[in-house]
Amino acid sequence: MEYLSVTNAQQRVLECVHKLDTESVELARSIGRVLADDVRANRDLPPYDVSAMDGYAVRSADLAKIPAVLEIIEDIKAGDLPRSTVRAGQCARIMTGAPVPQGADAVIRVEDTQASTENRVQINAAVKPGNDIRLQGEGMRNGDVVLTAGTEITPGVTGVLATVKRARVQVYRRPRVAILSTGNELEGMDDPVDPDKIPNSNSYALMAQVQALGIEPDLLGIARDDPAELKDYLQRGLGFDVLLVSGGTSVGVHDYVRPVIESLGVQMKFWRVAMKPGHPVAFGITAHTRFFGLPGNPVSSMVCFEQFVAPALRRMMGHQRLFRRTITARLTHSIKHQPGRSEFVRVTLAKEASGYAATSTGAQGSGMLLSMARADGLLVVPAGSTGLAADSIVTVQLLDGTVFQDDTGFRE
Ligand code: AMP
Ligand code: MG
Numbered sequence: 001m002e003y004l005s006v007t008n009a010q011q012r013v014l015e016c017v018h019k020l021d022t023e024s025v026e027l028a029r030s031i032g033r034v035l036a037d038d039v040r041a042n043r044d045l046p047p048y049d050v051s052a053m054d055g056y057a058v059r060s061a062d063l064a065k066i067p068a069v070l071e072i073i074e075d076i077k078a079g080d081l082p083r084s085t086v087r088a089g090q091c092a093r094i095m096t097g098a099p100v101p102q103g104a105d106a107v108i109r110v111e112d113t114q115a116s117t118e119n120r121v122q123i124n125a126a127v128k129p130g131n132d133i134r135l136q137g138e139g140m141r142n143g144d145v146v147l148t149a150g151t152e153i154t155p156g157v158t159g160v161l162a163t164v165k166r167a168r169v170q171v172y173r174r175p176r177v178a179i180l181s182t183g184n185e186l187e188g189m190d191d192p193v194d195p196d197k198i199p200n201s202n203s204y205a206l207m208a209q210v211q212a213l214g215i216e217p218d219l220l221g222i223a224r225d226d227p228a229e230l231k232d233y234l235q236r237g238l239g240f241d242v243l244l245v246s247g248g249t250s251v252g253v254h255d256y257v258r259p260v261i262e263s264l265g266v267q268m269k270f271w272r273v274a275m276k277p278g279h280p281v282a283f284g285i286t287a288h289t290r291f292f293g294l295p296g297n298p299v300s301s302m303v304c305f306e307q308f309v310a311p312a313l314r315r316m317m318g319h320q321r322l323f324r325r326t327i328t329a330r331l332t333h334s335i336k337h338q339p340g341r342s343e344f345v346r347v348t349l350a351k352e353a354s355g356y357a358a359t360s361t362g363a364q365g366s367g368m369l370l371s372m373a374r375a376d377g378l379l380v381v382p383a384g385s386t387g388l389a390a391d392s393i394v395t396v397q398l399l400d401g402t403v404f405q406d407d408t409g410f411r412e
Contacts, residue, residue: 003272003273003274003279004270004272004273004274005273005274005342005383005412006273006274006275006307006342006408006412007408007412009270009273009281009283009307009308010307010308010311010408012269012270012283013269013283013290013308013311013312014311014312014315014322016269016283016285016290017290017312017315017316018315018316019172019315019316019317019318020172020173020174020175020241020316020317020318021172021173022036022170022171022172022173023170023171023172023173024168024169024170024171025168025169025171026167026168027158027161027162027166027167027168027169030153030158030161030169030171031153031154031155031158032152032153032214032402033152033153033169033171033172033174033214033317033318034150034151034152034153034171034172034317034318034319035147035148035149035150035151035152035153035157035169035170035171035318036149036170036171036172036318037149037170038145038147038148038149039145039146039147039160039161039164039166039169040143040144040145040146040164041140041141041142041143041144041146041163041164042142042164042165043142044136044137044140044141044142045137045139045140045163046097046134046135046136046137046138046139047136048099048100048136049099049100049133049134049135049136050096050097050098050099050100050133050134051076051094051095051096051097051098051099051100051107051132051133051134052096052107052132052133052134053096053107053109053110053132054094054095054096054109054110055093055094055107055108055109055110055111055112055113055132056070056072056091056092056093056094056107056108056110056113056121056123057076057086057091057092057094057100057101057104057106057107058070058086058091058104058105058106058107058108058123058127059086059087059088059090059091059103059104059105059106060105060106060126060127060128060129060131061088062088062089062091063108063123063125063126063127064126066123066124066125066126067122067123067124068122068123069116069120069121069122069123070089070090070091070120070121070123071089071090071091071119071120072090072091072092072093072119072120072121073086073090073091073092074092074093074101075092075093076092076093076094076095076098076099076101077095077098078095078096078097078098079098080098080099081099082098082099082100082101082102084101084102085101085102085103086101086102086103086104087103090103091104091108091121091123092104093121094107100133105129105130105133106127106128106129106130106131106132106133107127107131107132107133108123108125108127108131108132109132112124112125140160140163140164146160146164147160147161150318150319150320152319152321153169153171171318172316172317172318173317174214174215174316174317175215175240175241175242175313175316175317176218176240176241176242177210177215177217177218177240177241177242177243177244177313178217178218178219178220178236178237178239178240178242178243178244179203179206179207179210179217179218179219179220179244179246180203180220180221180222180223180233180234180237180243180244180245180246181200181202181203181221181222181223181245181246181247182222182223182224182225182230182233182245182246182247182248182257182296183198183222183224183225183247183248183296184224184225184254185197185198186198186199186200186222186247187199187200188200188221188222189204200222201298201369202246202247202294202296202298202301203219203221203222203246205298205301205302205369205372206244206246206294206301206302206305207219209302209305209306209309209310210244210313212400213310213313213314213317214317215313215317217244218240220233220236220237221233225248225254225255225256226256227256227259227260230248230256230257230260231260231263231264234257234260234261234264235264237289237291238264238266238286238288238289238291239289240289241288241289241290241316242289242290242291242292242309242312242313242316243289243290243291243292244292244294244305244309245257245261245291245292245293245294246294246295246296246301247294247295247296248293248296249271249280249281249282249293249294249295249296250280250295250296251280257282257293258271258282258293261284261291261293262284264286265286266284266285266286266289266291267284267285267286268282268283268284269283269284269285270282270283271293273304274340274341274342274383275303275304275307275341275342275343275344276341276342276343276344276366277295277297277299277300277303277344277364277366278294278295278297278300278301278303278304278307278344278366279295279341280293280295280300281293281294281295281300281304281308283308290312292304292305292308292309292312294309295366297366297367298366298367298369298372299346299364299365299366299367299368299369299371299372300366302372303344303372303378306324306378306397306399307344310322310324311323314404319404320406321403321404321405321406322404322406323404323405323406323407323408323409324397324398324399324401324404324405325397325398325401325403325404325405325409326380326395326396326397326398326405326408326409326410327349327355327356327377327395327396327398328355328356328393328394328395328396329347329349329355329356329357329358329379329393329394329395329396330352330355330356330357330358330391330392330393330394331357331358331359331379331388331389331390331391331392331393331394332357332358332359332390332391333359333360333390334387334388334389334390335360335379335381335387335388336387337381337385337386337387337388338386339383339384339385339386340383341383342380342381342382342383342412343380343381344378344379344380344381344397345360345364345378345379345381346360346361346364346371346372346374346375346377346378346379347359347360347361347375347376347377347378347379347396348361348374348375348376349376349377349396356396358377358379358394358396360379361374361375362374375399376396376398376399376400377396377397377398377399378396378397378399379394379395379396379397380394380395380396380397380410381394382410382411382412383412384412395409395410397409397410
């Protein structure tokens with residue numbers, strides 16, 4: 001049986017995953033989406049030289065001797081156009097963002113002045129030409145590409161898109177994702193509590209992981225460990241871009257997902273990954289669907305989602321950065337490890353004088369969902385490690401946040 005490293009399995013997944021087609025969405029509904037086209041500026045900004053301060057537009061040559069008293073010839077507010085030219089000995093009162101009048105070559109901020117007689121102001125500081133003037137086009141120049149295809153729409157990007165008057169934007173479509181849980185032991189959310197059953201947490205935890213990436217998945221429900229029933233559910237799931245199946249991927253006699261999914265024409269790419277938790281994780285494809293078989297154990301399911309599914313979903317949505325951000329941290333205790341599989345240890349992080357301290361959330365059984373609920377991140381113990389000493393510097397994959405990175409950030 002072939003065991004792939006996490007990195008090799010991720011590569012196999014990403015080789016089979018591509019950007020989806022594009023659609024036009026309202027700017028107001030586009031946060032987190034990815035631009036499908038380059039966006040150009042449609043004007044110079046600022047449209048002319050403007051003041052960066054509330055103060056006075058002056059001729060810098062008039063300030064060779066300080067203090068200097070200048071005549072105020074007009075008052076220019078933001079939105080006004082100047083009417084007169086500033087000549088020797090003159091200035092104009094000007095507000096931030098208002099156009100600098102002809103003749104003036106600098107702005108003095110109001111703090112460097114004091115009132116003189118009516119219509120006159122005393123200037124207490126000399127300035128160089130260009131002082132506190134924002135030049136025409138310094139923010140953006142008409143015709144320049146200001147955002148490139150592949151840019152994620154963040155609040156800052158939204159501001160730029162609004163600036164260039166894009167009420168609608170062309171973005172990559174989000175994948176349609178189906179989630180199916182399997183197992184005779186499972187109790188649905190609406191079922192009465194039965195002490196002999198296991199509540200179906202995976203459908204909901206996976207749903208939340210998908211939602212955290214900006215996608216609203218469909219829950220297909222719970223399929224029993226019965227080949228005919230499983231076939232119906234899986235067939236439905238294969239109508240989606242991505243099908244996530246929890247449970248039944250192991251090698252138990254009632255683990256029917258593999259034979260049934262293969263009978264439906266899914267070409268399997270792998271079944272086993274050398275990782276802990278989570279090694280019975282599977283990936284396969286049809287012409288239109290990417291299938292992930294996730295382990296039933298709740299922690300394994302979530303960890304496998306982060307390593308394999310999340311990067312795939314992000315690639316489909318057009319993102320260039322596919323992987324969760326990693327940081328380095330100081331391990332506050334030792335960790336035992338047998339070489340063989342890469343291990344993802346749930347940790348909390350605390351800020352300390354120089355960086356972060358990582359501490360295990362406690363018992364790490366793959367069914368212990370509380371270890372995941374408490375975790376800030378996953379500490380990656382490389383497959384070849386023979387254990388980590390207290391105070392060693394470790395890599396931790398952060399579990400939340402919207403900032404992603406170009407590569408996994410860890411070595412196995
Ligand atoms: P399996 O991978 O199907 O062998 O499942 C392994 C174990 O994971 C099962 O014995 C259950 O305890 C648990 N499990 C499977 N599916 C779920 C689910 N949807 N929600 C919570 N726990 C599950
Ligand atoms: Mg099962």
